[in-house]
Amino acid sequence: MSSPREVTDATFESDVVGSDLPVLVDFWAPWCGPCRMVAPLVDELSDEYAGKVNFFKMNTDENPAVPSKFGIRSIPTLLIFKGGELQGSIVGFRPKSELKKRLEEALV
């Protein structure tokens, strides 16, 4: 079982922007109920897409800079990057089938 790694304001540039593979970042915070529902779905996706997409999670309480740079005003938010560019965003809890569809769309 692979699971998303932590990314911070300090490591975002190298881990996400500089990544060779597409990246999905799960923005969450400990107090956010829906985030706790999304987390296991993101875990499953990180398993299914191992080797194809890198998965990260960022705690928005501890890392204010990146969320504010991307105008995140609601969590959970999932952002998908390809070649360092933002390709898609998913705001709020969505079922896994929809997460998968949106991820596939962002990958093409």
Place this chain on the structure above:
Amino acid sequence: MQDLDIAIVGAGGAGLTSAIYTGRARRRTAVFERLMTGGQIATTDIVENYPGFPQGVNGFDLAQLMLQQAEKFGAQVVYEGVESLERTSDDRFVIHTAVETYRARAVIVTAGADYAKLGVPGEAELVGRGVSYCGTCDGAFFQGQEVAVIGGGDSALDEGLFVTRFASKVHVIHRRDQLRASALLRDRAFANPRMDFTWNTVVERIDGSSQVERIQLRNTVTGEASSMAISGVFVFIGQVPNSHILKGLVELDGGGHALVDQGMRTAIPGLFVAGDVRTGAARQLVSACGDGATAAISAEHYLAERWPGGE
């Protein structure tokens, strides 16, 4: 086609409670959920009035406990939205989800309610970019900023008070000149120096290019237009019952809530409706759970009478 004794539509407090009862009565039970277990309560920070938790309880945690309890008694949660429901001539129900079709002998609809939208320009475009329907979810992103809360009921004040932990100012914008909210919340809100009230005022437009920047307002008494610079708009103007799958099957009231008797029975034998989606609901977690228990017991009586031998 999977055969069930009881299909429950919606895994909020009402549905999960029904499932605890029907699972415990050893009825083959599936709870269909289109989104998230717990329903409305799952995004509530602290529930202070649910009995048994004198210190209050986090809504998400409470929902997870209800889920565990339902699963412990054998109920299965199926993460598929129900798209339509029909009754067949052999007194069974056919349940269509986006994925599959199921058959059940009784159905309990506990589909709850969704928040109502303002329906003004800018709202849909700026969801997640300053427009929010959940203060406990999104309040923390407005540290030191001014926000507006639209509405004058319990949810508006409760969520508005939560947001004052972060925002420098919370402007409550209400279309009347007094609040509908309970006295306790009113007192707390009036006493909070970060809360500010704008009466007799409606929102006409939300402006902002990539983020909410301001709202355009109109005074309902004088007709005067004004505008307010804010970075967040939290909307709490009531609810819309999720009753579309019941349309054409059971009678709905003017607000779209299903009519039921005291046993949560509809006019169709074997079809029950419980919780916030029924007419006259108290719209509280404890009453939704109580409705769920009542519906499950009625369903149990119905099954025992209609199929006394089991088959």
